[in-house]
Amino acid sequence: MNRIILPDGRELCYELTRKRVKNINFHVKDECVVMVSASPKVPIKYIEQCLAKRADLFFGAFEKLKARKIASANSTESVKWLGKELPINIIENSRETAVFDENECRVFTRDFSAENVQELIKTAKTERFKALCAELNEQVRAELKARGLEPPPAVITIKEMKSRWGSCSYTRGHISINLRLADHPRETVLSVFWHEYAHFWHHDHSDRFYRFLLDMFPDYHKYNDVLKTG
Ligand SMILES: [Zn+2]
Incomplete structure (x- = not known):
């Protein structure tokens, strides 16, 4: 790749290919390089003069290409x-x-x-979701304490899971939260936290489990049931 500095300080990059062509051909390849093909007889100096003369045209073409890329992205x-x-x-x-x-x-x-x-x-989404989960975890623990229940130590892991929104290993004090919950409302993520925390007290999905869960988070079904359909 070659470059020329224009009188106004702008840099123009070009790539030169020597070919048996009659004239010099210019072609704007991406948003910063001009492809030049020229006969071996044409001196570099002349090519660069031509480039400088057409510089505004090339920079205009660069801008257009860039705008098109942004629009499509x-x-x-x-x-x-x-x-x-x-x-x-x-x-x-x-x-x-x-x-x-x-x-x-x-x-x-x-x-x-x-x-x-x-x-x-x-x-960015993963980072933001991890921060949100740390916040929700604190919220659940604080509410448990406010209700006179001591939450056991829990390590929270955020990861992509195929078949479950969350899981609780109550023996190891470990809760896993599905990263895909980041698509769902904050309260829905919260409902999964409550569900997993409830397992520290009730290990199955018995009536007693749900009574405990609904007592702690009365809107559980309102926010959690959406996860069953989608
Ligand atoms: Zn469960």
Whole structure:
């Protein structure tokens, strides 16, 4: 790859291929490189003069390509987050991260490829969900204590699971929460926490288990039943 510095300080990159062509041919390949093919007889200096003369044209073409890439990346799809379908907003930036808020998922990146965008979203979503789970865990433990029950020590693991939304190993003091719950509302995630914590007191799904669970979290069915259908 070669580059020329224009009088106004901008850099223009090009790749030169020597071919048996009559004139010099220019072709904008991606958003920063001009492909040049020219006969072996044409001196470099002349080629670079031609490039400089057409620089505005090339930079205009770069911008168009970039805009098209952003548009296609933006239209890929939305992302599910806590029961909402958030539109993806891609912003050109060197931060390489994704940020979730109430109304949208903003992706800051210089690489608009679908794979990169999806990867940034997945990483951010996992981190946000882990933070939420830490919060919900504290909430459940605090409410148990407020009701005079001492919650046993519990290690929380967030992971993708195929067949279960959560599980509780009451002997080892271990609760697993399915990462896929990040698609569902906060209260639904909370209902899974209550379900798993209830197993510390009742190991099966008996009436006594549900009586305990509903006593602690009366809206259990309202928020948890959605998980049975989808
Ligand atoms: Zn259970």
